Amino acid sequence: MIRRLSFIFIFIIASSCSQLPILSYSDMPKILYRSAFGFPDEEMTLDTYNSYKYSFAKVRFGKGEPVILILASIDDDLYSWVGSDGVKLITKNGRIIKTNGLPNDINIKASNLRASIAEGQFYETVNFNQPLLIGANLSSNIKFLEYRDYLNVDQLIRARVFSEEISIKKIGWQEDNLYIFDENDRALKTIQFIHPFLNEIVIEFYFK
Amino acid sequence: MKKRFVLFAIGLLLHGQIFSQISEYIYPNLDSPSFSNYGTTGLIQMPSARFYEEGTIGFTWSHLEPYLRGSIIAYPFNWFEASYQYTDVNNWLYSEYKEFSGSQSYKDKSFDIKFRLIKETRNLPSVAVGFRDVGGTALFASEYLVASKFIGNIDFTAGIGWGVISGNSISNPLSELDERFNSRTIDSSVGDTRGGEFNFNSFFSGKNAGLFAGAEIFIPRSKGLRLKLEYDGNDYTKEGYLPVEQSSKLNFNLTYPVTKNLQFKLGYIRGNTLNFGFSFTGRYGTKDPYVKKKDPPKTIPNAAAFKILSAQKPRNLYLASLKHLRDSQLFLQSADLKGSEYSVTFTQNTHISYPRSVGRVVRILDQITPDSVDTFKITNLNAEMTMFTTEIDRAKFKKYDQFKMHSALLQSTPIYKGSTEEYESQEFQPPTNLPLFLSKISPAVRSQIGGPDGFYFGDASIALHGQLLLKQNLSILAVGSIGVANNFDRLKLLSDSVLPHVRSDIVKYLKQSTKGHITRLQANYFINPRDSIFFKFTGGILEEMFAGIGSEFLWRPFAKNYAVGVEAWRVAQRDYDMLFSLRDYKTTTGFINLYYKEPRSKVRIKVTGGKFLAGDSGIHLDLNRRFKSGLTVGVFAAKTDISKLEFGEGSFDKGFYFHLPIEVFYSKYTKGVAGFGLHPLTRDGAAILVHAHHLYGVTDQSSSINLLRDWDDIYD
Numbered sequence: 001m002i003r004r005l006s007f008i009f010i011f012i013i014a015s016s017c018s019q020l021p022i023l024s025y026s027d028m029p030k031i032l033y034r035s036a037f038g039f040p041d042e043e044m045t046l047d048t049y050n051s052y053k054y055s056f057a058k059v060r061f062g063k064g065e066p067v068i069l070i071l072a073s074i075d076d077d078l079y080s081w082v083g084s085d086g087v088k089l090i091t092k093n094g095r096i097i098k099t100n101g102l103p104n105d106i107n108i109k110a111s112n113l114r115a116s117i118a119e120g121q122f123y124e125t126v127n128f129n130q131p132l133l134i135g136a137n138l139s140s141n142i143k144f145l146e147y148r149d150y151l152n153v154d155q156l157i158r159a160r161v162f163s164e165e166i167s168i169k170k171i172g173w174q175e176d177n178l179y180i181f182d183e184n185d186r187a188l189k190t191i192q193f194i195h196p197f198l199n200e201i202v203i204e205f206y207f208k
Numbered sequence: 209m210k211k212r213f214v215l216f217a218i219g220l221l222l223h224g225q226i227f228s229q230i231s232e233y234i235y236p237n238l239d240s241p242s243f244s245n246y247g248t249t250g251l252i253q254m255p256s257a258r259f260y261e262e263g264t265i266g267f268t269w270s271h272l273e274p275y276l277r278g279s280i281i282a283y284p285f286n287w288f289e290a291s292y293q294y295t296d297v298n299n300w301l302y303s304e305y306k307e308f309s310g311s312q313s314y315k316d317k318s319f320d321i322k323f324r325l326i327k328e329t330r331n332l333p334s335v336a337v338g339f340r341d342v343g344g345t346a347l348f349a350s351e352y353l354v355a356s357k358f359i360g361n362i363d364f365t366a367g368i369g370w371g372v373i374s375g376n377s378i379s380n381p382l383s384e385l386d387e388r389f390n391s392r393t394i395d396s397s398v399g400d401t402r403g404g405e406f407n408f409n410s411f412f413s414g415k416n417a418g419l420f421a422g423a424e425i426f427i428p429r430s431k432g433l434r435l436k437l438e439y440d441g442n443d444y445t446k447e448g449y450l451p452v453e454q455s456s457k458l459n460f461n462l463t464y465p466v467t468k469n470l471q472f473k474l475g476y477i478r479g480n481t482l483n484f485g486f487s488f489t490g491r492y493g494t495k496d497p498y499v500k501k502k503d504p505p506k507t508i509p510n511a512a513a514f515k516i517l518s519a520q521k522p523r524n525l526y527l528a529s530l531k532h533l534r535d536s537q538l539f540l541q542s543a544d545l546k547g548s549e550y551s552v553t554f555t556q557n558t559h560i561s562y563p564r565s566v567g568r569v570v571r572i573l574d575q576i577t578p579d580s581v582d583t584f585k586i587t588n589l590n591a592e593m594t595m596f597t598t599e600i601d602r603a604k605f606k607k608y609d610q611f612k613m614h615s616a617l618l619q620s621t622p623i624y625k626g627s628t629e630e631y632e633s634q635e636f637q638p639p640t641n642l643p644l645f646l647s648k649i650s651p652a653v654r655s656q657i658g659g660p661d662g663f664y665f666g667d668a669s670i671a672l673h674g675q676l677l678l679k680q681n682l683s684i685l686a687v688g689s690i691g692v693a694n695n696f697d698r699l700k701l702l703s704d705s706v707l708p709h710v711r712s713d714i715v716k717y718l719k720q721s722t723k724g725h726i727t728r729l730q731a732n733y734f735i736n737p738r739d740s741i742f743f744k745f746t747g748g749i750l751e752e753m754f755a756g757i758g759s760e761f762l763w764r765p766f767a768k769n770y771a772v773g774v775e776a777w778r779v780a781q782r783d784y785d786m787l788f789s790l791r792d793y794k795t796t797t798g799f800i801n802l803y804y805k806e807p808r809s810k811v812r813i814k815v816t817g818g819k820f821l822a823g824d825s826g827i828h829l830d831l832n833r834r835f836k837s838g839l840t841v842g843v844f845a846a847k848t849d850i851s852k853l854e855f856g857e858g859s860f861d862k863g864f865y866f867h868l869p870i871e872v873f874y875s876k877y878t879k880g881v882a883g884f885g886l887h888p889l890t891r892d893g894a895a896i897l898v899h900a901h902h903l904y905g906v907t908d909q910s911s912s913i914n915l916l917r918d919w920d921d922i923y924d
Contacts, residue, residue: 065875131229131230131233132229133229133230133233170234171230172234172428172430
């Protein structure tokens with residue numbers, strides 16, 4: 001028997017059928033690109049830097065759009081960074097030790113031995129929520145990697161790069177983080193995994 | 209002693225809870241079921257009783273010789289899975305006539321459904337009943353009853369199957385109930401219709417049924433890796449066209465979730481064949497399912513100064529409202545300050561949630577309006593027709609804002625359908641610069657899959673979208689495309705339909721319109737003469753294949769869950785080049801449309817009855833469900849007074865679709881929709897005119913049900 005014509009229509013449209021002003025689907029390639037590769041990383045310009053009154057951090061969560069968090073307070077060596085959507089990160093030496101407003105928040109009881117960035121093996125306890133995990137033993141192994149030239153706004157800085165291998169044996173979680181510091185031990189940029197269910201968090205710090 | 213016991217009991221309970229949460233780290237993605245090679249949730253070849261949450265859309269692909277299968281899967285409800293498969297059957301030719309389909313292998317379309325009967329509890333397994341390849345050519349037709357139960361980190365599955373899943377034979381237990389279950393006859397070739405019908409008589413029938421079982425073992429601390437083992441229940445002599453050799457009934461598979469959405473799998477099947485596949489699922493039903501919104505309401509700089517100026521004279525308030533609403537993509541159409549009530553009419557095209565747009569209007573007005581105003585009367589307008597009016601108590605809006613108490617606000621907020629005359633009589637009517645031309649350029653793709661000439665044909669083009677607004681309620685909508693590339697050259701199969709070729713000449717349309725074509729050039733005029741009665745008058749090029757004139761009427765009572773519409777069209781078929789010339793075929797088509805929103809399931813039922821484009825008369829049924837995110841999943845089917853033979857392959861018209869708001873992928877609110885529709889067969893029977901701006905869509909917000917559905921967004 002001759003099989004008859006059989007077609008599938010697959011159509012991708014993006015139009016507002018209910019509202020009169022038109023929309024089209026020129027956004028689709030952008031959506032697909034961003035879904036696959038994330039948002040483009042734009043360099044910090046001097047104008048943008050100067051437009052902020054206070055110290056701030058450019059933070060990218062996974063492939064998401066970078067957001068700006070403002071330095072809200074410094075309590076001893078704990079820096080609180082807050083975003084307009086309620087996200088709050090608390091960092092110590094550039095390392096995220098507490099979060100609020102993320103899909104999966106964390107709270108690390110940071111070791112007092114880690115007053116500044118230094119090589120070594122550290123053991124701390126961490127609480128995760130969503131799902132709840134209390135008092136897990138977090139192992140952190142910091143190593144100096146190299147010196148590197150780092151462009152901070154319009155200044156080329158001789159920076160030190162450290163790697164951190166973190167793990168929680170109990171749940172079989174292990175990740176590698178990266179920290180870039182200036183000569184005064186101030187964090188310039190970090191790439192951190194802080195929770196098994198969160199993608200990497202990239203932070204660029206801009207102090208004033 | 210008693211206190212100690214209570215503390216101990218609480219400790220035990222908490223320990224259980226904490227332990228269960230630790231397991232989510234050790235065995236991540238336990239709640240993301242994996243897929244079988246048949247494209248539905250399951251073990252390796254066998255199905256399971258697992259489901260994704262409602263509002264999930266997925267795609268799966270697997271290669272297991274001699275089959276290569278792609279599947280689209282949707283979950284309209286937590287208890288219902290529907291999937292559509294396309295299978296490349298490598299060991300069978302598309303047809304025995306080389307001049308018809310060359311050496312192309314056979315492509316089979318099939319539709320699977322699964323219903324959950326029992327939800328898993330601590331003691332009971334999840335139980336489901338499912339149907340493979342219903343209403344198709346029945347090459348893989350099977351039915352099954354299956355149970356799945358988690359014990360620790362192992363998800364056990366066992367079931368009984370009929371049809372292809374009857375390899376491990378036992379006598380059909382249903383034969384004891386009725387003799388008709390004894391024989392399995394699949395009527396897959398009624399005359400020349402070749403499939404497309406549901407073989408109800410064959411369900412759960414056959415001399416034998418078969419048992420199957422397996423387990424999905426979640427490997428601890430391995431980021432969700434699973435090992436799947438199963439005792440295959442398929443009888444491979446019953447599947448496909450040629451029997452497939454089976455060396456072992458044990459199948460093995462490793463499934464690795466790269467992310468919560470993306471899984472890869474590698475298996476060893478039938479003791480002789482390697483198998484590879486992947487699946488992608490997205491849970492799009494919930495609010496902001498993909499990207500968290502970072503689009504807060506705007507704060508007006510120097511708002512206090514504007515407030516002082518606005519208090520001096522109403523015109524200052526009107527101008528400030530116009531400016532600041534426009535800055536938030538909310539467009540003031542009229543305003544009127546009377547005593548302590550400030551009435552504002554606006555239109556917008558940014559928010560799919562209408563209450564959110566109202567909330568945004570209130571927030572802007574609250575910043576610039578004198579304190580003497582205590583009520584904001586806000587009316588939404590579309591095509592110069594009032595859609596709804598709300599009266600927001602300013603003090604209560606602010607009071608409840610702190611804790612986002614939208615329900616409390618709702619209790620003191622009248623919502624009703626305002627009159628168009630009231631909007632027209634308001635004091636301030638900002639001048640509009642009409643006519644206004646809006647345009648946009650976008651890429652466009654047309655695809656054809658699964659025809660005898662080849663598996664995929666498509667063209668890419670640049671689409672030009674334009675809209676000329678002559679009046680607020682009179683516009684001309686235009687869509688044209690300039691071709692960039694296509695592979696339609698090899699498309700050659702012509703229609704053999706015995707009905708007027710209203711759709712089946714698609715090959716001619718595609719081939720002769722590749723350089724450039726006009727999809728639509730449609731003039732629309734809308735009026736809302738009274739209450740919930742709406743009219744649309746339309747003329748021009750209405751769609752890809754038809755041009756003409758027509759009108760639509762809709763009665764949509766504001767506070768009811770039903771609506772009634774009538775539409776009538778006089779149309780002529782367009783020439784194949786899809787420009788301005790017409791063919792000889794002319795017809796009158798028209799329908800009565802009945803809409804009903806079932807309150808419990810939230811399913812919108814649309815029944816359309818009337819005369820279709822090919823002159824046949826009948827009923828078109830469309831069911832869809834809209835989720836909180838705006839995702840809409842729907843199915844449709846139509847039956848008219850033509851015979852199955854006249855209709856041809858497929859027997860009757862059917863298909864499914866889903867629409868996903870593109871704001872799901874954005875951190876900002878936007879109103880576009882990405883749609884996917886699947887119409888398995890292009891036949892002439894039950895063909896409906898596809899004109900733009902259906903009144904039911906245009907008046908979507910003129911329904912208290914739709915407003916209440918999203919009322920919790922008012923403080924977004």
